[in-house]
Amino acid sequence: MTIDAYVLTDWFAEKARDLPWRRPDCSAWGVLVSEIMLQQTPVARVEPSWHEWLARWPVPSALAAATPADVLRMWGKLGYPRRALRLRDAATVIAEQHDDVVPSDVDTLLALPGIGAYTARAVAAFAYRKRCPVVDTNVRRVIARAVHGAGDAGPASNTRDMADAEKLLPADDEQAARMSAALMELGAIVCTARNPRCADCPVYDSCAWQLAGKPAYAGPAKPVQKFAGTDRQVRGLLLDVLRDTSTPVPKxxxxxxxxxxxxxxxxxxxxxxxxLVEQTTDGLFALPGEH
DNA sequence: CATCCGTGGGC
DNA sequence: TGCCCAAGGAT
Structure with missing residues (x-):
């Protein structure tokens, strides 16, 4: 089974959310910032921060010039703060080696810190309107259902997943970029992990999962991540203290x-x-680079 | 390939 | 209420 690109992109044109990083006047830098922030953080929490970041750091060189402490404070509680430092590192490379222009080439993007298989292709497709497969958790789920008739995606396999996605893309670059965005949007707002809204689905009639009677997911159980009591929680609590103080603190x-x-x-x-933390010469602790 | 890395909202 | 999930990446 396949997914009709005309049907899906028409649906996207009519129903997609109006997100700021999707507007035609959004810079490639704006797209890159959004993609990093959206790694494991929901759209609703990203949007306000994204506006603040783009207003303060409108080009990569501006972010590169900021201190890690300022960057981590602006990151706030988006989670996984190492992303913020890597984005600043990436901005430094872009400013120094790419003339302050976000690269459009996938391999060049992949060489930047914090940019992996998904983000590199998302920037190429959404900022530069290229035909390249973009595979995130939404696309994997949509393909698992609509194409393969499974209740959900099994374990990720980069090579196989990208080949699956590539087959769905129209030949034309711009049409392919729209298709990539539409696949993600469908997974985000209709073909969701829990309680998919099949009644609102534009490709319901051709969906292999629906045609098979919506069988339950039969693959291996996905590992569940605990949080309470883990180092992740403790690190978050420690950073919380340092984000809220303007001067270094004793242990x-x-x-x-x-x-x-x-x-x-x-x-x-x-x-x-x-x-993410620095110790001063007198043994106090602070966010990096502010003393 | 499995595990780790934050945080909060929905059901 | 606890559990699942959210536009992943690095190791």
């Missing part, structure tokens, strides 16, 4: 956030290693 200020001293110290060490 005692960090010790109060978690009772397990061993875990607390391990997390602080890992934050130092990751470059």
């Amino acid at each position: 005692t200020r960090l010790d109060v956030v978690w009772s397990d001293a061993g875990q607390r110290d391990r997390c602080l060490d890992s934050l130092l290693v990751d470059g």
